[in-house]
Amino acid sequence: MAGQITSPVYAIATNITSSLGMEADAHWEAVTNGVQGFSAYDNNGQSYYASRLSDSQWKTITTAVDGKDLTPFENLCLYSIAKALEKAPQINLSETVLVLSTTKGNIDRLNEDDDDSTLLHKSAGVLAGELRIRNHPVVVSHACVSGSVALLYAHRLLTSGRYKHAIVIGCDLFTPFVLNGFLSFQAIADAPCRPFDADRTGINLGEAAATIILSTKGNGASAQLLGGATSNDANHISGPSRTGEELAMAISRAMDDAAIQASNISMISAHGTATAYNDEMEAKAIHLSGMSETPLHSMKSYTGHTLGAAGVLESAMIIEAIRRQQLIPSANYATHGVSVPVNVTTAMQPATINYVLKTASGFGGSNAAIIWGKSN
Incomplete structure (x- = not known):
């Protein structure tokens, strides 16, 4: 529920x-x-x-x-x-x-x-x-x-x-x-x-x-997994949605699951594959979710697309960011390249990080969003 x-x-x-x-x-x-x-x-x-x-x-x-x-x-x-x-x-x-x-x-x-x-x-x-x-x-x-x-x-x-x-x-x-x-x-x-x-x-x-x-036992942990949700584009076997509405749906449901709102999100760890269609769709979903100004990065600019490891690897870096209270920068970003505004972080910087959104999208129209939070 x-x-x-x-x-x-x-x-x-x-x-x-x-x-x-x-x-x-x-x-x-x-x-x-x-x-x-x-x-x-x-x-x-x-x-x-x-x-x-x-x-x-x-x-x-x-x-x-x-x-x-x-x-x-x-x-x-x-x-x-x-x-x-x-x-x-x-x-x-x-x-x-x-x-x-x-x-x-x-x-x-x-x-x-x-x-x-x-x-x-x-x-x-x-x-x-x-x-x-x-x-x-x-x-x-x-x-x-x-x-x-x-x-x-x-x-x-x-x-x-x-x-x-x-x-x-x-x-x-x-x-x-x-x-x-x-x-x-x-x-x-x-x-x-x-x-x-x-x-x-x-x-x-x-x-x-x-x-x-x-x-379920904290043992001094700095971060906790608060919830998440999935959705499907029902659009194309390999191409993503053209509107981003379906990923936005997963984001909305994930925030409901974690009992938070878009204004609570301190950082977004995007899927960010650097393909033309993925980044455009993901930017639209983030815009629809009311987080165009929320600091965003893609770890794939450092590690590449690690496929089945990606969501876990990128979440492990979220845990580090929460522990250190610093925003993760994206590499190789110079000129805005999607049709809606997103706030791509380009330098490591201190920040108050209480909640982080992790997004993912894949073949078959699959989408996922999970919420990480700072432990109390």
Whole structure:
């Protein structure tokens, strides 16, 4: 029920592993210094930029998981989860649910004979087994809104009383399969992406894992997940709404769920893919929601589009922003490039941050909005 008072759900630990670093703190330092995670690559003579883990990072990951016979995807997930769990040793795993957010999982193994590891629930089962979590894991694979939906689903599991803790892991690898899919849409940029800018030319793909451990026990947490909502455009299999009304609907319902109003929102973490249609639609939705002046940024200008990891990674950065009381800037934004006003932040700056809106949109017309708040 909208606005219903439920038990608080706190973010008690996080990890982000991407080309920018192996912890959330490293990502904050990178953003503070304007460091972006992109490198130039070539695909059959076609230049593109992407954010990919380095060989040394992969060595650190495989060493840390102690030579387990897992796939790279599962190793990356397990590494991120383990790093987050180091900060939350008090949680009882018998009272914990694992929620895996991914769009493609082990898609790099698609051509392997007699291999069912591409089935997402198999990976979730492997991870739960390695972590010794006996509760049945949950998989959320809902295009580019997966991470935000996974967090919202975990929130509902906790507020229902079924579990006391949730480990939400979002992860996707960089693979030729995904690259060629986006190339077929002519959506890949040949330079670092420029969300909401007039000269934006498309996305940069990113490779990452991000973990947020949610709990009904605060344990000094700085941020809590207050609620959220989803909607669907019912418009096009790959193209977003032309009006933004459907994402605006999700935003409105998310604020109702969190019992706040647009005027309470201190910062917006936008989906901000830097494609022409996404940024235009998202700007319209924010405008319709009465938040044209609210400070806005896109983390994809640093990490690229990390697909199933995006909503979790970007939420982990929201948690850092709330803890540090600073606005996150967008990189590569110079000239306003959408048809309605939005307030893109371009420099790190102190601010009073009490409530943050996270938006996401994806293929199939999917939209999600979740609300983070400062813990009391």
